Amino acid sequence: MKRASSAAGLRRERQNSSGVGGGGFKELVRQALEQRDMLTVDDLARRSAVGKRTLQRLFSEYVGVSPKWVIRRYRLHEAVERLRSGERLDCAQLALELGYFDQAHLINDFKSILGHTPTEFQKMR
Numbered sequence: 001m002k003r004a005s006s007a008a009g010l011r012r013e014r015q016n017s018s019g020v021g022g023g024g025f026k027e028l029v030r031q032a033l034e035q036r037d038m039l040t041v042d043d044l045a046r047r048s049a050v051g052k053r054t055l056q057r058l059f060s061e062y063v064g065v066s067p068k069w070v071i072r073r074y075r076l077h078e079a080v081e082r083l084r085s086g087e088r089l090d091c092a093q094l095a096l097e098l099g100y101f102d103q104a105h106l107i108n109d110f111k112s113i114l115g116h117t118p119t120e121f122q123k124m125r
Contacts, residue, residue, distance in 0.1 A: 025062050028055070032071055036078065039099025041067045075099060076113055079106065083122045091118050 028048050032038055038047065044067055045052045059067045075098045082089055095106035110118050 025058055028058075029063070029070065032067070033074055039071065039075065041071065044071065072109060073113075076109060079110060079118065080114070080121070083118055084125065086125070089118075089122070094118070 028044065028050075031047060032044055035047075038044055041052055041055060045055055048055070050058075055067045059065060059070065063070065078098055079094060082094060091106065092103040095101075095103045098106065100106040100109070107117050110116070110121070114121060116124070
């Protein structure tokens with residue numbers, strides 16, 4: 001029992017020293033949402049001056065999912081917004097702008113979450 005309380009204390013101490021415990025963590029999530037050029041966990045780690053593994057632990061504790069999952073969702077939301085705007089988009093260009101390795105990765109992510117490819121989604125409008 002003492003070991004568990006020591007681990008919890010150590011975790012709180014680390015979070016407080018990193019500046020991302022509690023309210024600081026909300027700021028990290030806000031940055032991931034609002035800063036459209038933050039496309040990877042490495043980007044988030046660099047900007048927050050917190051290690052990648054620490055981010056993974058914090059997201060797991062406060063959000064219940066990984067930072068990669070959150071950033072992925074934000075990128076997909078951005079893709080949906082762009083597709084809904086009515087402008088004709090090149091999926092390969094959109095994939096690059098959203099930080100995907102290639103068009104196939106964007107299409108796979110999009111279809112796995114929304115059930116349609118970006119092209120199918122755009123035609124439904």
